[in-house]
Amino acid sequence: MSIIQEKSAQAVEILKEQETDLWLTFVRETSGVRDPALDFIIGPNDLTWESALMFTRSGQRIAIVGRFEAEAIQRLGIFDDVVLYDTALSGVLREMLQKLAPRQIAVNYSANNVHADGLTHAMYLKLQTYLNGTPFRDRLTSAEPIINALRGRKTASEIQRIREAVRITEEIYQKTFEHIRVGMTEKQVGARMHHLMVEHGVGFAWPEESNPAVNSGPDSPVGHSGPTDIQIQPGHLLHFDFGVKYEDYCSDIQRMAYILRPGETDAPAEVKHGFETVRAAIENCRAVLKPGIPGKAADAAARDTVTAGGYPEYMYGTGHQLGRVAHDGGALLGPLWEKYGDQPNQLVEMGNVYTIEPGLAVPGYGYVGLEEDVFVTENGAEYLGGPQRELVLLR
Amino acid sequence: MSIIQEKSAQAVEILKEQETDLWLTFVRETSGVRDPALDFIIGPNDLTWESALMFTRSGQRIAIVGRFEAEAIQRLGIFDDVVLYDTALSGVLREMLQKLAPRQIAVNYSANNVHADGLTHAMYLKLQTYLNGTPFRDRLTSAEPIINALRGRKTASEIQRIREAVRITEEIYQKTFEHIRVGMTEKQVGARMHHLMVEHGVGFAWPEESNPAVNSGPDSPVGHSGPTDIQIQPGHLLHFDFGVKYEDYCSDIQRMAYILRPGETDAPAEVKHGFETVRAAIENCRAVLKPGIPGKAADAAARDTVTAGGYPEYMYGTGHQLGRVAHDGGALLGPLWEKYGDQPNQLVEMGNVYTIEPGLAVPGYGYVGLEEDVFVTENGAEYLGGPQRELVLLR
Numbered sequence: 001m002s003i004i005q006e007k008s009a010q011a012v013e014i015l016k017e018q019e020t021d022l023w024l025t026f027v028r029e030t031s032g033v034r035d036p037a038l039d040f041i042i043g044p045n046d047l048t049w050e051s052a053l054m055f056t057r058s059g060q061r062i063a064i065v066g067r068f069e070a071e072a073i074q075r076l077g078i079f080d081d082v083v084l085y086d087t088a089l090s091g092v093l094r095e096m097l098q099k100l101a102p103r104q105i106a107v108n109y110s111a112n113n114v115h116a117d118g119l120t121h122a123m124y125l126k127l128q129t130y131l132n133g134t135p136f137r138d139r140l141t142s143a144e145p146i147i148n149a150l151r152g153r154k155t156a157s158e159i160q161r162i163r164e165a166v167r168i169t170e171e172i173y174q175k176t177f178e179h180i181r182v183g184m185t186e187k188q189v190g191a192r193m194h195h196l197m198v199e200h201g202v203g204f205a206w207p208e209e210s211n212p213a214v215n216s217g218p219d220s221p222v223g224h225s226g227p228t229d230i231q232i233q234p235g236h237l238l239h240f241d242f243g244v245k246y247e248d249y250c251s252d253i254q255r256m257a258y259i260l261r262p263g264e265t266d267a268p269a270e271v272k273h274g275f276e277t278v279r280a281a282i283e284n285c286r287a288v289l290k291p292g293i294p295g296k297a298a299d300a301a302a303r304d305t306v307t308a309g310g311y312p313e314y315m316y317g318t319g320h321q322l323g324r325v326a327h328d329g330g331a332l333l334g335p336l337w338e339k340y341g342d343q344p345n346q347l348v349e350m351g352n353v354y355t356i357e358p359g360l361a362v363p364g365y366g367y368v369g370l371e372e373d374v375f376v377t378e379n380g381a382e383y384l385g386g387p388q389r390e391l392v393l394l395r
Numbered sequence: 396m397s398i399i400q401e402k403s404a405q406a407v408e409i410l411k412e413q414e415t416d417l418w419l420t421f422v423r424e425t426s427g428v429r430d431p432a433l434d435f436i437i438g439p440n441d442l443t444w445e446s447a448l449m450f451t452r453s454g455q456r457i458a459i460v461g462r463f464e465a466e467a468i469q470r471l472g473i474f475d476d477v478v479l480y481d482t483a484l485s486g487v488l489r490e491m492l493q494k495l496a497p498r499q500i501a502v503n504y505s506a507n508n509v510h511a512d513g514l515t516h517a518m519y520l521k522l523q524t525y526l527n528g529t530p531f532r533d534r535l536t537s538a539e540p541i542i543n544a545l546r547g548r549k550t551a552s553e554i555q556r557i558r559e560a561v562r563i564t565e566e567i568y569q570k571t572f573e574h575i576r577v578g579m580t581e582k583q584v585g586a587r588m589h590h591l592m593v594e595h596g597v598g599f600a601w602p603e604e605s606n607p608a609v610n611s612g613p614d615s616p617v618g619h620s621g622p623t624d625i626q627i628q629p630g631h632l633l634h635f636d637f638g639v640k641y642e643d644y645c646s647d648i649q650r651m652a653y654i655l656r657p658g659e660t661d662a663p664a665e666v667k668h669g670f671e672t673v674r675a676a677i678e679n680c681r682a683v684l685k686p687g688i689p690g691k692a693a694d695a696a697a698r699d700t701v702t703a704g705g706y707p708e709y710m711y712g713t714g715h716q717l718g719r720v721a722h723d724g725g726a727l728l729g730p731l732w733e734k735y736g737d738q739p740n741q742l743v744e745m746g747n748v749y750t751i752e753p754g755l756a757v758p759g760y761g762y763v764g765l766e767e768d769v770f771v772t773e774n775g776a777e778y779l780g781g782p783q784r785e786l787v788l789l790r
Contacts (some may be wrong), residue, residue: 029509031601032720036427046602048722050734066734067710068618072605075620086710088733109516114424120512121504121519122537142517206426207441210467223463225470315462315481325427327443338483339445339461 003248006155007040008061008078014149015057022102023146025053026119026127035118037108037147039248039324042076050089050126053079056100064092090130097136105136106143112341113329116147148330151323153351158323159375161249162353165202166373166385169244169251172196177392182234182259186214186227197244205243205250205326212242215367216259222359222367234261237271237366238394243326252326252355253385254371257392267391274362275391277309278370281358282387285318285333286374289348289356289381295331296344302358303335311360317344319355322373328353352376353384398643401550402435403456403473409544410452417497418541420448421514421522430513432503432542434643434719437471445484445521448474451495459487485525492531500531501538507736508724511542543725546718548746554770556644557717557748560597561768561780564639564646567591572787577629577654581609581622592639600638600645600721607637610762611654617754617762629656632666632761633789638721647721647750648780649766652787662786669757670786672704673765676753677782680713680728681769684743684751684776690726691739697753698730706755712739714750717768723748747771748779 015023027035028050038045041053049066056062063079070084085092097105109124110116119127124140131137154162176193193212197204204211214220214227217236221228232238236259243252256275258267266272285302302318317334320327331346333354348354354376359369370388374381410418422430423445433440436448444461451457458474465479480487492500504519505511514522519535526532549557571588588607592599599606609615609622612631616623627633631654638647651670653662661667680697697713712729715722726741728749743749749771754764765783769776 029722031722032431032509032724033428033513044602045604069620071616071618072620090733109520111517111521114427114515117515117517118428119516120509121514121516122506122512124516125504126506207439209440221466223466225464225467327424327426329427338485 002043003155003157004041004043004076004078006157007150008055010153010155011040011055011146011150012057012059014146015055018145018149019057020104020106020141020146021057022100022104023055023106023143025108026123027051027053028123033120035108036115036325037118037143040150041078042073045072045076052089052093054096054100056102060100062096064089064096093130094134097131097134102136103139104141105139106141106146108143108147110142110144110147110329112343112346113144113148115151115325115329116144148346149349151328152321152330152349154323154353154375158249159353161247162251162322162373163384165205165244165246165249165251166253168200168202168246169242169253170385172200172244173240173242173253173255177257177394180232180238180257180394182232182395184232185229186216186220186232187229189214189232190227193242200244202244202246205245205252212240215239217366218364220366222369232259234259234395235365237362237368239367239369241369241371248324250322250324250326251373252322252371253373254357254369255388255392256368256370257394260393260395267393268365271362271365272391273309274311274360274368277306277311278358278360278368279389280309281305282356282370282372285356285358286381289333289354289374289376291348291350291376291378293348294345295333295348296336298333298348299335299344302333302356306358306360309360314359318358322353322355348376350376350378354381397438398550398552399436399438399471399473401552402545403450405548405550406435406450406541406545407452407454409541410450413540413544414452415499415501415536415541416452417495417499418450418501418538420503421518422446422448423518428515430503431510431720432513432538435545436473437468440467440471447484447488447491449491449495451497455495457491459484459491488525489529492526492529497531498534499536500534501536501541503538503542505537505539505542505724507738507741508539508543510546510720510724511539543741544744546723547716547725547744549718549748549770553644553718554748556642557646557768558779560600560639560641560644560646561648563595563597563641564637564648565780567595567639568635568637568648568650572652572789575627575633575652575789577627577790579627580624581611581615581627582624584609584627585622588637595639597639597641600640600647607635610634612761613759615761627654629654629790630760632757632763634762634764636764636766643719645717645719645721646768647717647766648768649752649764650783650787651763651765652789655788655790662788663760666757666760667786668704669706669755669763672701672706673753673755673763674784675704676700677751677765677767680751680753681776684728684749684769684771686743686745686771686773688743689740690728690743691731693728693743694730694739697728697751701753701755704755709754713753717748717750743771745771745773749776
């Protein structure tokens with residue numbers, strides 16, 4: 001069974017569970033603005049003309065598409081019924097809705113989850129216009145809960161792909177650490193990792209400009225910016241943030257090394273304290289992370305560990321979901337800040353995959369950030385790879 | 396000057412011309428849903444947190460972005476002022492608007508042009524909420540005219556790239572025609588063209604599943620579906636629709652061949668009539684295509700030629716704009732059908748690039764479609780490559 005077949009079947013189950021009659025994905029020219037829900041419905045295919053892709057609670061799967069695309073959509077084997085039109089979709093859509101008589105029509109807009117927010121404002125207005133004079137105009141509702149569940153609950157094939165992405169990421173990190181020498185620039189190290197990605201046949205989990213992030217020492221700007229010409233020097237903390245895409249599924253992992261100064265056999269005490277604090281924050285977060293807790297509870301476990309260690313609070317969420325995109329939506333392991341909307345209140349579910357990525361700065365040495373990818377089972381969260389338990393020491 | 400520098404300067408000129416005080420691109424997590432306007436403002440970069448990118452009529456260029464992205468946005472050299480925030484954008488945005496006091500705030504939604512429609516419905520609602528209690532809430536307007544002009548009026552660098560995409564496409568067609576033998580399948584020919592694309596270092600102007608389209612004979616399904624296992628046979632019309640992407644800019648060209656039967660030295664009369672009709676339709680369309688006419692007038696010139704030739708009307712628009720995407724928006728050379736919205740009424744401008752692609756079927760032989768890419772100058776429309784004037788004859 002293909003991933004889109006697995007996910008389409010899952011969509012119908014979610015409609016039943018959430019007691020929603022119809023889920024409508026309403027799109028056009030998707031090579032321009034692409035509704036992320038399409039990845040789960042039609043895979044990498046695009047639709048040129050206005051199209052309505054519908055799943056009902058009773059299991060019907062219906063597509064209304066332009067004439068020239070009916071053949072390609074039929075071939076996917078997802079839809080029982082592919083209805084085509086030539087000049088105008090609106091009449092066909094109204095007729096179909098009359099037949100299905102849904103009490104709720106969930107459409108893809110969401111304040112909280114950008115990956116459930118593929119319906120543009122003008123397409124929403126257009127849909128309202130098409131439904132003028134019908135009872136359906138007032139039955140539009142947000143498909144956020146449907147898409148959150150669909151994206152968040154990984155199927156067996158999805159988990160297998162993420163595991164492989166994580167495995168390859170760890171292998172590239174291993175080879176990179178063997179390659180690093182004092183005097184190399186951040187950019188040179190980044191270029192080496194890109195080369196290893198090609199060798200492993202993987203893509204970027206986020207754009208290559210800032211993937212990997214490589215930060216050597218206290219003067220390197222940390223954040224979503226790329227590697228600089230700063231050279232790796234003894235006494236630097238060396239931080240990486242790196243993720244690959246393997247068969248459309250992502251990893252997202254941060255790693256840390258310290259460059260020993262002449263005479264040193266271990267990192268300085270303050271560097272070790274920073275590393276151990278981040279390490280403990282991850283473990284404390286993972287310990288509370290299980291189905292049914294709100295994301296903010298897991299965030300607090302990590303955040304409090306860092307501030308209790310004597311460091312300032314980090315100004316970002318502790319972890320996000322991971323899947324077809326590196327920053328996937330739905331429940332977020334984050335604090336209740338405006339920019340995160342309601343996501344920190346949402347509940348962790350079985351089958352979710354999260355990153356855990358607290359961070360802090362050690363003055364004079366650099367940034368300490370670790371990031372692990374975990375899978376939520378019935379019993380709790382398990383690492384999808386081998387977490388970093390010791391600071392890598394380089395000379 | 397980079398393309399984004401050229402286009403950002405153009406954006407300010409367009410605001411002046413259209414007497415619009417402020418253009419606001421309001422986005423978040425653009426690796427998920429990406430506003431197409433970003434390509435002209437920040438290039439291939441992405442933004443994670445809610446961000447407001449603003450251009451004013453008086454020439455100010457201001458970005459409000461999350462802390463960790465300020466550095467990367469600053470580096471682009473597009474914005475005079477990069478304002479950063481940690482937890483909430485709304486206050487910073489309101490403050491900036493109070494200072495700028497715009498009478499119009501154009502935001503990216505558009506019923507007509509999907510490539511001017513990057514603002515999602517939930518982000519529109521969010522923006523309204525952020526502006527509650529300010530006079531700016533009621534000053535939101537569609538940025539469609541701004542983005543139509545910005546996308547449609549090609550700069551010198553943009554035209555140079557499209558010309559090169561067209562040149563490479565023609566070269567690949569030439570090599571493909573030399574390679575074709577009777578008995579090959581459509582899929583084999585398509586695979587050969589993919590191989591040639593790699594050799595020429597170009598990407599796909601639209602997804603590879605249907606790029607190229609290859610249609611051999613009367614039984615091949617024409618439209619946006621990919622090549623099949625149908626074999627090329629004598630007496631077949633062989634139709635291609637193919638486009639490449641060179642440095643982010645596209646070509647989109649259709650070509651025709653006929654496979655001679657034993658004893659034939661030319662195509663049958665009905666095949667030749669079909670080809671000549673399409674050819675004449677393109678020339679008639681190009682003859683009327685100039686700045687200031689509505690797109691529908693150019694459509695009618697081609698459409699009427701085909702029906703006057705004794706063929707049914709084709710059920711799609713005669714041509715679309717071409718640029719960073721194969722189906723670009725704005726004025727469309729199409730009829731006034733619901734699905735095309737107001738685009739056929741919009742006016743052709745100097746600097747626009749269009750496809751012209753009428754088509755018809757010759758019963759028993761197959762589909763005839765040609766597609767040429769043209770550039771609108773002060774004096775009319777000129778071909779960007781060498782148009783196909785003769786049917787390619789193969790044995």
